[in-house]
Amino acid sequence: MFTPLELEKIEFSGAFMGGYKKEDVEEVFNELTADYETLYKENIANKDKLQMLQGLVDKYKAMEDSLQNALLLAQTSSDAAIRAAQDKAANIIKEAEEKAAYIVREAEDSIKAVAQQEQDLKRNISVFAARNISQLRTQIEIINGMVQDANEAPASYVPTPPVSAPVAETAIPAPSPMSDTQVAAPIVPPAMETEN
Numbered sequence: 001m002f003t004p005l006e007l008e009k010i011e012f013s014g015a016f017m018g019g020y021k022k023e024d025v026e027e028v029f030n031e032l033t034a035d036y037e038t039l040y041k042e043n044i045a046n047k048d049k050l051q052m053l054q055g056l057v058d059k060y061k062a063m064e065d066s067l068q069n070a071l072l073l074a075q076t077s078s079d080a081a082i083r084a085a086q087d088k089a090a091n092i093i094k095e096a097e098e099k100a101a102y103i104v105r106e107a108e109d110s111i112k113a114v115a116q117q118e119q120d121l122k123r124n125i126s127v128f129a130a131r132n133i134s135q136l137r138t139q140i141e142i143i144n145g146m147v148q149d150a151n152e153a154p155a156s157y158v159p160t161p162p163v164s165a166p167v168a169e170t171a172i173p174a175p176s177p178m179s180d181t182q183v184a185a186p187i188v189p190p191a192m193e194t195e196n
Contacts, residue, residue, distance in 0.1 A: 010028055
């Protein structure tokens with residue numbers, strides 16, 4: 001294959017009437033044809049390679065675009081997931097705070113209710129004690145009146161001597177609890193037998 005420098009240096013022998021020798025020209029022309037055919041084939045092969053490489057470049061560019069889109073989608077999804085997680089965490093914290101506040105209110109209400117029950121019980125005990133004391137005083141007065149009436153009874157009437165100590169000195173057993181609607185029945189002594 002001729003190099004460009006070699007082509008410039010080719011000289012043909014002179015021929016008749018200032019032309020060139022046909023054999024020399026044909027020899028150079030044959031070599032140039034062979035070189036041109038080689039270059040032409042290489043050019044076609046290079047064009048095919050170039051087209052194949054361009055196809056690969058296009059394919060890789062498409063893959064790069066797909067990867068960039070995938071990365072962008074992943075970033076967007078990641079951001080959305082982070083926002084969703086943050087929102088969920090905020091909602092959980094808010095619900096927990098609301099539940100804690102509700103529990104505190106319930107506890108405070110329960111404490112107030114227990115305190116009110118305690119006050120009611122104290123008041124009921126005071127009312128119960130005052131009522132019972134009043135009833136016991138009334139019964140003591142009735143019994144004392146009966147004792148006085150018995151002491152003032154006619155001579156024919158002889159009372160049975162009391163078995164126990166006088167009423168005023170006797171300890172009064174604790175009464176059974178009564179409701180607000182119950183009233184203590186006065187103690188009525190048994191009928192006295194009179195001797196004839």
